[in-house]
Amino acid sequence: MRSETEGITVCDVCGFAQARTRYAPRTYGRGKELLVIENVPVVSCPSCDASYLTSQTLREIDRIKYERKTRAVTTSIEVASFST
Template identity: 50%
Template sequence: MYSRRPIGKGANLLVIEGIPMWSCPSCGESYFTAQTMHELERIKALRKSVAMPRNVAVAVFAEVEA
């Protein structure tokens, strides 16, 4: 199974795709390995050199009343 995770928000948003995720055969809980977590940290640190710019559609779920 693979996962997608957003990191940051607004102009600093980075979406990491294709993250390997494991599921426990007993309880079904999903988790990342330590190696995967280290790679996520590396990607975040090198975001400007490893990220590819893409247009992202954004929708508002509901208007917030002040």
């Protein structure tokens, strides 16, 4: 689990060198289609207030959604882990 880990990265929006990456769960869909992806890296910038996912992260999320039938662990809701 990396949920409490914070990393330092360069902000894609303003170029600030000390934007932070936080790992947070995100939910997609609703009802029976609800998918929770844990440990999604979210960049947040204290300089310009941006909070965004990188294009690499978005691609990975698309892949996880596509593969959810094999990746997801079915509990009361489906949960998959983000991994690179």
